[in-house]
Amino acid sequence: xxxxxxxxxxxxxxxxxxxxxxxxxxxxxxxxxxxxxxxxxxxxxxxxxxxxxxxxxxxxxxxxxxxxxxxxxxxxxxxxxxxxxxxxxxxxxxxxxxxxxxxxxxxxxxxxxxxxxxxxxxxxxxxxxxxxxxxxxxxxxxxxxxxxxxxxxxxxxxxxxxxxxxxxxxxxxxxxxxxxxxxxxxxxxxxxxxxxxxxxxxxxxxxxxxxxxxxxxxxxxxxxxxxxxxxxxxxxxxxxxxxxxxxxxxxxxxxxxxxxxxxxxxxxxxxxxxxxxxxxxxxxxxxxxxxxxxxxxxxxxxxxxxxxxxxxxxxxxxxxxxxxxxxxxxxxxxxxxxxxxxxxxxxx
Amino acid sequence: xxxxxxxxxxxxxxxxxxxxxxxxxxxxxxxxxxxxxxxxxxxxxxxxxxxxxxxxxxxxxxxxxxxxxxxxxxxxxxxxxxxxxxxxxxxxxxxxxxxxxxxxxxxxxxxxxxxxxxxxxxxxxxxxxxxxxxxxxxxxxxxxxxxxxxxxxxxxxxxxxxxxxxxxxxxxxxxxxxxxxxxxxxxxxxxxxxxxxxxxxxxxxxxxxxxxxxxxxxxxxxxxxx
Numbered sequence: 001x002x003x004x005x006x007x008x009x010x011x012x013x014x015x016x017x018x019x020x021x022x023x024x025x026x027x028x029x030x031x032x033x034x035x036x037x038x039x040x041x042x043x044x045x046x047x048x049x050x051x052x053x054x055x056x057x058x059x060x061x062x063x064x065x066x067x068x069x070x071x072x073x074x075x076x077x078x079x080x081x082x083x084x085x086x087x088x089x090x091x092x093x094x095x096x097x098x099x100x101x102x103x104x105x106x107x108x109x110x111x112x113x114x115x116x117x118x119x120x121x122x123x124x125x126x127x128x129x130x131x132x133x134x135x136x137x138x139x140x141x142x143x144x145x146x147x148x149x150x151x152x153x154x155x156x157x158x159x160x161x162x163x164x165x166x167x168x169x170x171x172x173x174x175x176x177x178x179x180x181x182x183x184x185x186x187x188x189x190x191x192x193x194x195x196x197x198x199x200x201x202x203x204x205x206x207x208x209x210x211x212x213x214x215x216x217x218x219x220x221x222x223x224x225x226x227x228x229x230x231x232x233x234x235x236x237x238x239x240x241x242x243x244x245x246x247x248x249x250x251x252x253x254x255x256x257x258x259x260x261x262x263x264x265x266x267x268x269x270x271x272x273x274x275x276x277x278x279x280x281x282x283x284x285x286x287x288x289x290x291x292x293x294x295x296x297x298x299x300x301x302x303x304x305x306x307x308x309x310x311x312x313x314x315x316x317x318x319x320x321x322x323x324x325x326x327x328x329x330x331x332x333x334x335x336x337x338x339x340x341x342x343x344x345x346x347x348x
Numbered sequence: 349x350x351x352x353x354x355x356x357x358x359x360x361x362x363x364x365x366x367x368x369x370x371x372x373x374x375x376x377x378x379x380x381x382x383x384x385x386x387x388x389x390x391x392x393x394x395x396x397x398x399x400x401x402x403x404x405x406x407x408x409x410x411x412x413x414x415x416x417x418x419x420x421x422x423x424x425x426x427x428x429x430x431x432x433x434x435x436x437x438x439x440x441x442x443x444x445x446x447x448x449x450x451x452x453x454x455x456x457x458x459x460x461x462x463x464x465x466x467x468x469x470x471x472x473x474x475x476x477x478x479x480x481x482x483x484x485x486x487x488x489x490x491x492x493x494x495x496x497x498x499x500x501x502x503x504x505x506x507x508x509x510x511x512x513x514x515x516x517x518x519x520x521x522x523x524x525x526x527x528x529x530x531x532x533x534x535x536x537x538x539x540x541x542x543x544x545x546x547x548x549x550x551x552x553x554x555x556x557x558x559x560x561x562x563x564x565x566x567x568x569x570x571x572x573x574x
Contacts, residue, residue, distance in 0.1 A: 096452035162414040211412040
């Protein structure tokens with residue numbers, strides 16, 4: 001039997017069908033400096049040019065033999081399209097991701113425009129997906145969106161949003177309803193572009209910031225609406241502390257859960273059982289950028305697999321400045337150590 | 349007429365219950381009763397004591413960041429009234445801190461909680477804000493010769509900038525203490541960068557900051573181990 005393509009491997013996994021080995025990919029940023037250097041471009045340029053955005057994702061995936069890829073690379077595009085501006089740090093030395101400089105400072109100021117999908121860099125992202133659909137037929141193509149609460153924190157000041165959760169609960173609920181619709185519309189839009197899977201990153205909602213009770217009343221209902229609206233494979237990703245909310249994350253209805261290194265994965269697997277896909281959960285910066293020994297890297301990846309993930313995902317975007325040998329060890333270890341079945345996915 | 353203990357309890361409760369108006373009223377009572385207590389006692393044994401309690405509630409997962417932010421607002425409501433009346437020893441050197449969130453980071457919750465700690469302690473605070481270019485940290489530290497430089501980065505993607513700033517400041521001013529904070533940082537990373545202190549996240553900054561407030565209160569009472 002011919003070897004599965006990366007796309008086949010990933011899509012079969014999402015259907016809980018047997019595959020030859022664990023897929024190695026991420027639904028978050030996985031662009032690396034080695035790919036950017038090979039393209040003879042700069043990190044600041046790959047966010048605002050469709051060819052460079054698609055090229056950076058594809059060159060990285062091919063360079064490291066990944067089974068899938070995901071764009072865009074930054075979380076500012078939607079807020080920018082809503083008129084909140086963007087700082088691209090063209091002149092800054094090194095790698096700095098785009099940010100939003102002019103967030104709304106008051107709930108009463110918020111006015112989400114109806115035409116944001118055609119503004120700012122949104123058309124560039126659409127074009128990059130078109131390019132990837134043509135140039136990367138053998139790879140799983142992922143889109144990612146911010147969850148409603150995290151998107152809310154991108155378009156309005158986070159401390160106002162957090163305090164509003166207690167002081168202006170009705171207004172905040174209405175606002176979160178609005179941004180939930182934006183997240184749903186973004187997911188439906190990416191679906192219409194033909195992406196293979198969507199990761200919803202509600203990264204600002206872990207229990208480092210919010211209580212489990214608040215998560216249940218203000219985050220879970222909106223995330224459930226988002227996953228109800230998605231008809232392709234979906235991933236519910238939250239970084240930071242998730243142990244106290246992991247069952248509620250599961251109840252939101254995504255096909256897979258993704259968590260970072262703060263999660264007690266053995267306990268999570270015990271709580272959720274072996275049917276749900278779980279991705280995670282290594283520290284990308286601490287593992288791929290700073291570790292001095294590839295043996296240590298291999299141990300981290302093996303632990304993720306032993307703890308019960310179905311795909312070894314970094315807990316966040318891969319920090320682009322990875323060590324070549326660490327990245328190679330990550331992928332090689334998944335390929336070899338991931339030959340054995342994972343809790344939710346058998347092997348051919 | 350209220351007693352000293354009752355006024356301090358009002359200040360403390362107003363902070364814990366995040367009641368800004370109550371905190372202002374209680375702070376005014378401090379000023380109206382100079383024979384009972386000093387403004388400094390109001391700050392340390394009322395406001396800061398309230399924040400200590402908030403820290404306990406945070407550590408026991410009863411309070412989370414939204415509550416802590418509102419408690420901080422209440423504390424500042426009282427501090428704004430009391431601080432102008434705190435007697436300053438003009439002969440004593442005033443400690444100073446330069447702080448901000450590094451370029452590429454528009455989050456400042458952790459930074460603002462750390463700032464609160466220095467404000468309570470009466471330090472000279474130079475707050476550079478957020479999304480601060482690296483050279484500004486260096487320029488301000490060298491310009492003010494601050495005792496402490498505190499930098500925050502919530503995003504993994506911005507924390508590498510700190511390393512450069514630390515190297516530049518330490519080269520010219522090796523005595524400056526450097527504190528780092530931010531969700532993606534670990535103690536190993538902070539050590540790797542050459543920093544002197546570390547707070548893991550906004551949450552950890554609450555715990556760490558409040559522990560420092562506790563130390564300050566003990567110090568003020570002369571209860572300091574030799």
